[in-house]
Amino acid sequence: MSEQKQKVIEKLINDPLMPLRHSAEHVLHMSIESLYPGAKKVMGPPIENGFYGDFDVEAKISQEDFEKIEARMQEIINAKLSVILKEVSAEDAKQLFKDNQYKMEFVNEFAGQGKNITVCEIGDSTSKFHDVDLCAGPHINNTGDIKAFKILNVAGAYWRGDEKNKMLTRIYATAFDSKENLQKYLDLQEEIKKRDHRKIGKDMDLFAFSDLVGKGLPLFTERGTTIYRELSRFVVDEEIKRGYKHVHTPNVAKTDLYRKSGHYPYYKETMYPPMQIDEDELILRPMTCPHHFALYMSKPRSYKELPIRYAELAQLYRYEKSGELTGLMRVREFCLADSHNFVRKEQAAEEIGLVLDLIESSTGVLGFKKGEDYRYRLSLGDRKNTTKFYDSPSEWDYAENVLRTVLTQRNAPFYEAEGEAAFYGPKIDIQLDNVTGKEETAFTVQYDFVLPKRFELEYVNEKNEMDQPVVIHRSSIGAIERTMAFMIEKYAGAFPVWLSPQQVAIIPIGEKHLEYAQKVEQLFREKNIRVSVDSRNEPMNAKIRNAQTLKVPYMLIIGDREVENGTVSVRLRTEENLGAKPIAEVVAKVSEMYLTKSLYLW
RNA sequence: GCCAAAGUAGCUCAAUGGUAGAGCAGCUGUUUUGUAAACAGCAGGUUGUGGGUCCGAUUCCCACCUUUGGCUCCA
Numbered sequence: 059m060s061e062q063k064q065k066v067i068e069k070l071i072n073d074p075l076m077p078l079r080h081s082a083e084h085v086l087h088m089s090i091e092s093l094y095p096g097a098k099k100v101m102g103p104p105i106e107n108g109f110y111g112d113f114d115v116e117a118k119i120s121q122e123d124f125e126k127i128e129a130r131m132q133e134i135i136n137a138k139l140s141v142i143l144k145e146v147s148a149e150d151a152k153q154l155f156k157d158n159q160y161k162m163e164f165v166n167e168f169a170g171q172g173k174n175i176t177v178c179e180i181g182d183s184t185s186k187f188h189d190v191d192l193c194a195g196p197h198i199n200n201t202g203d204i205k206a207f208k209i210l211n212v213a214g215a216y217w218r219g220d221e222k223n224k225m226l227t228r229i230y231a232t233a234f235d236s237k238e239n240l241q242k243y244l245d246l247q248e249e250i251k252k253r254d255h256r257k258i259g260k261d262m263d264l265f266a267f268s269d270l271v272g273k274g275l276p277l278f279t280e281r282g283t284t285i286y287r288e289l290s291r292f293v294v295d296e297e298i299k300r301g302y303k304h305v306h307t308p309n310v311a312k313t314d315l316y317r318k319s320g321h322y323p324y325y326k327e328t329m330y331p332p333m334q335i336d337e338d339e340l341i342l343r344p345m346t347c348p349h350h351f352a353l354y355m356s357k358p359r360s361y362k363e364l365p366i367r368y369a370e371l372a373q374l375y376r377y378e379k380s381g382e383l384t385g386l387m388r389v390r391e392f393c394l395a396d397s398h399n400f401v402r403k404e405q406a407a408e409e410i411g412l413v414l415d416l417i418e419s420s421t422g423v424l425g426f427k428k429g430e431d432y433r434y435r436l437s438l439g440d441r442k443n444t445t446k447f448y449d450s451p452s453e454w455d456y457a458e459n460v461l462r463t464v465l466t467q468r469n470a471p472f473y474e475a476e477g478e479a480a481f482y483g484p485k486i487d488i489q490l491d492n493v494t495g496k497e498e499t500a501f502t503v504q505y506d507f508v509l510p511k512r513f514e515l516e517y518v519n520e521k522n523e524m525d526q527p528v529v530i531h532r533s534s535i536g537a538i539e540r541t542m543a544f545m546i547e548k549y550a551g552a553f554p555v556w557l558s559p560q561q562v563a564i565i566p567i568g569e570k571h572l573e574y575a576q577k578v579e580q581l582f583r584e585k586n587i588r589v590s591v592d593s594r595n596e597p598m599n600a601k602i603r604n605a606q607t608l609k610v611p612y613m614l615i616i617g618d619r620e621v622e623n624g625t626v627s628v629r630l631r632t633e634e635n636l637g638a639k640p641i642a643e644v645v646a647k648v649s650e651m652y653l654t655k656s657l658y659l660w
Numbered sequence: 661g662c663c664a665a666a667g668u669a670g671c672u673c674a675a676u677g678g679u680a681g682a683g684c685a686g687c688u689g690u691u692u693u694g695u696a697a698a699c700a701g702c703a704g705g706u707u708g709u710g711g712g713u714c715c716g717a718u719u720c721c722c723a724c725c726u727u728u729g730g731c732u733c734c735a
Contacts, residue, residue: 120664213730214663221732225663269726325735345735379661382733480735568692603696617694629695
């Protein structure tokens with residue numbers, strides 16, 4: 059079992075509401091079985107913030123049915139049925155669940171492993187509702203203790219999580235020890251929805267989608283493009299400072315390139331289909347690696363040149379399944395801050411350390427904290443799965459050990475995930491939580507010992523012999539689109555000054571202050587600060603409200619007093635009123651906050 | 661792709677088997693404003709698209725498209 063899964067389980071075990079939710083899940087399936095004859099309960103664990111139940115049921119269950127399902131659950135709760143956990147023999151279990159192939163599968167599995175089989179009994183044969191189910195507990199003692207619950211949604215889920223298996227009906231719900239706590243949870247969910255980058259993206263006019271253009275293909279407005287540009291500039295400058303060579307390679311290439319790299323058979327399904335141009339078959343590139351290899355191979359290389367770090371803001375095209383697209387988080391065309399670092403094998407560990415330095419420093423600038431906002435995941439191969447992973451156990455052992463050692467020596471907390479590696483080598487993934495608490499891979503560092511072989515990458519070593527480099531594939535701030543999504547949700551649209559689409563709003567109180575306002579605007583423009591004068595015929599309060607809604611960090615109010623004294627009155631989006639200040643001081647302050655990428659306003 | 665749902669003006673939402681209404685945004689006037697919404701008028705929609713049922717469909721039915729929540733996937 060992976061450390062991550064263990065952590066999730068620990069968290070659940072320590073959750074005092076877990077037994078309550080577990081019992082509520084049994085009440086849910088009792089309700090389904092009594093309302094839908096022939097329905098078979100499959101399984102259903104408590105999860106963070108609630109629980110779900112999987113059912114094999116003929117009828118379509120939809121939101122309209124929630125009311126009657128909840129009503130039946132309430133009946134079972136009101137009946138105040140006892141919940142008793144007991145051990146049974148494998149034979150008894152087989153007899154109990156003989157009509158349910160799913161439970162039988164579990165029973166046979168447990169029996170085969172020599173595990174004890176426990177069941178829980180809710181109610182008894184004399185009560186109106188009675189159920190015995192395969193279950194390891196824990197439970198509350200009486201269904202009457204379920205004080206508040208709510209069905210949240212219904213979804214499909216494959217039996218045993220396999221696409222090839224039958225799709226079951228999964229019902230998500232939650233339960234609490236009081237109505238107040240349930241309501242608190244539901245209110246919190248509403249709050250979270252307000253931070254959703256898709257909602258903020260629309261409200262703040264950052265990006266849009268168009269049916270005419272196609273799904274998963276975001277269109278960035280001027281305001282959104284500003285954030286995009288600042289992030290791009292930042293990463294390019296930061297990388298060049300650290301010895302990266304920024305290059306540019308084409309967005310299309312011959313399919314043969316990906317056949318050579320070995321990507322093609324693995325990822326054919328998620329590439330755009332090929333197009334025929336004259337004699338050549340081309341595809342939109344789904345990754346940059348082979349392009350950078352081709353550049354590396356364009357001339358002979360010496361050991362003196364290494365490490366060579368080819369970086370690119372690379373436009374990539376991946377045919378993600380339609381159901382997987384989500385705002386800017388998962389798109390079909392995106393820009394990856396990509397790099398391939400060609401190093402001697404003995405330089406690999408140091409190079410990975412440098413990459414992690416870059417990542418930690420960049421994420422710090424963005425305002426993400428290690429351990430809090432993101433975690434390291436060491437993604438390992440699987441020696442047994444030679445179809446997915448390149449077959450060379452000793453090289454896997456070596457590479458995985460390099461990554462593990464680097465993390466350990468840095469005292470960087472990490473967890474290991476088996477089978478999450480790339481086909482060509484293990485990787486360190488930087489895992490970020492999105493607004494709903496779901497973990498996503500934001501950035502990644504990969505150790506590649508396979509593709510150099512495929513491309514016969516070489517360099518001349520100090521003994522004048524040919525040697526093969528190792529390639530570190532890495533992304534510093536990931537895909538710009540995804541990073542933007544994370545930033546939007548982290549700051550709920552109130553971006554740090556350097557990323558704010560509009561940094562300064564100048565608000566003249568009346569028409570007669572307009573000329574002065576424009577002079578002030580000019581002073582900010584000279585410092586490349588994104589500023590605009592709200593010259594609309596609106597009352598001051600309306601202008602403030604407008605700037606406040608757009609989360610403009612600085613609002614500068616100009617009336618008679620300011621014109622007279624050569625000042626501006628500074629209001630921050632935090633609603634702090636700093637009063638009148640000399641123009642030069644404000645320009646200098648905003649400029650400083652911008653250039654230092656400060657996370658503060660003043 | 662699969663399961664479930666949603667789609668009405670730029671945005672947030674209302675209404676109806678007899679071809680739709682409000683607030684905000686927009687435009688035009690009036691007003692010239694001191695730290696989160698001045699007033700008035702105007703304009704704005706083949707109710708996602710295409711079929712079907714009906715005297716009549718935005719409303720009922722079907723298909724498709726897009727979006728949302730899951731599943732699977734994520735180089």
